[in-house]
Amino acid sequence: MKLNVPSRREHGDPIIPLINVIFLLVIFFMVAGTIAPTPALDVRPPTSKADGELAQAADIILGLDGRVAVGEQVADLTAARSLIERHLAAGEGPIAITADQDVPAEMLLELLATIRSLSDRPTILTVRGDK
Amino acid sequence: MALSLPAPTRRLSCLTPLIDIVFLLLVFLMLTTDFGRMLSMPVIAPANSSEAASEATAPTLRLHADGTAEAAEERGGDGQLVGMIAALQPRPGKVVVEIAAGVPVQRVVSAIDALKANGITSVSLSRLEGGAAK
Numbered sequence: 001m002k003l004n005v006p007s008r009r010e011h012g013d014p015i016i017p018l019i020n021v022i023f024l025l026v027i028f029f030m031v032a033g034t035i036a037p038t039p040a041l042d043v044r045p046p047t048s049k050a051d052g053e054l055a056q057a058a059d060i061i062l063g064l065d066g067r068v069a070v071g072e073q074v075a076d077l078t079a080a081r082s083l084i085e086r087h088l089a090a091g092e093g094p095i096a097i098t099a100d101q102d103v104p105a106e107m108l109l110e111l112l113a114t115i116r117s118l119s120d121r122p123t124i125l126t127v128r129g130d131k
Numbered sequence: 132m133a134l135s136l137p138a139p140t141r142r143l144s145c146l147t148p149l150i151d152i153v154f155l156l157l158v159f160l161m162l163t164t165d166f167g168r169m170l171s172m173p174v175i176a177p178a179n180s181s182e183a184a185s186e187a188t189a190p191t192l193r194l195h196a197d198g199t200a201e202a203a204e205e206r207g208g209d210g211q212l213v214g215m216i217a218a219l220q221p222r223p224g225k226v227v228v229e230i231a232a233g234v235p236v237q238r239v240v241s242a243i244d245a246l247k248a249n250g251i252t253s254v255s256l257s258r259l260e261g262g263a264a265k
Contacts, residue, residue, distance in 0.1 A: 103235065104232065105230045124171040
C-alpha cells in the first residue's frame with residue numbers, strides 16, 4: 001500500500017533574526033533622522049561650531065548661483081523681491097535663511113537688506129551644527 | 132495496520148511580503164534621512180540710517196578678501212580671530228562685522244562663531260567698502 005507521506009520540510013537559514021535586525025535599523029532611522037521636503041535649490045549650508053537652537057524650515061534659500069528660492073518659486077536676487085514681499089506678508093516670526101557656504105557674503109547682505117526694507121521681522125541664518 | 136506517520140508541520144504564515152515592505156521602508160529611510168543638526172544663528176541685517184549712529188560706536192571686525200581678518204587694529208589669519216576679539220577693550224556688547232567683496236558665507240559664520248566664543252551674541256553685518264584693498 002502506498003501512503004502519501006508529506007515530504008519533510010527543509011530547514012534553511014533562520015530568517016527571524018534578519019527581520020529583527022532590519023526592524024531595529026528601521027526604528028533607528030526613524031528616530032535618529034529627520035525627513036524634510038526637498039528644497040527648491042540644492043545648497044550646502046555653512047557649518048558652525050557654536051551652539052544654537054534647532055532651526056526651523058528655511059523660508060528663503062540663497063543658492064550658489066545667486067538665485068533665490070522662496071517656497072517652491074525660484075528667481076534671481078533682484079526679481080525675488082516681490083516673492084519675498086508676498087512671503088513676508090503671509091507669515092510672522094523670524095525669517096530663516098539658508099545660504100550656500102560658498103556664496104559671496106555680499107549676496108547675503110543684499111538679501112538681508114531687501115528683507116529689512118520690507119519687514120522688521122528678525123532674520124536667522126540656518127547653519128549645520130558641527131560639534 | 133497502524134502506521135506511524137510524521138505529524139504534519141504547521142505552516143507559518145508567509146513572511147516574504149512583510150520582509151519586502153520592511154526592506155523598502157529601510158531603503159527609503161536610508162536615502163532620505165538627514166543626520167545633520169540644523170541650527171539657527173541670529174544675524175542682524177545691514178543697519179539702516181537710524182541705527183547707523185549707534186553702530187558707529189560699536190567695534191568692528193573686518194573680514195578681508197585675502198583671507199585675513201582685522202579687529203582692534205590687529206590683523207591676522209582667521210585662526211587668530213578668537214584671540215583678536217578677546218583683545219577688544221572695553222568688552223563690547225555688540226560687534227559690527229564688515230565683510231569685503233568675495234568673502235564666502237562660511238567665513239562670516241566662522242567669525243560669528245569666534246564672537247560667540249568670546250560671549251558676544253549681538254552681531255551686525257555690514258559691507259566693507261573698498262574691502263578688496265590689502
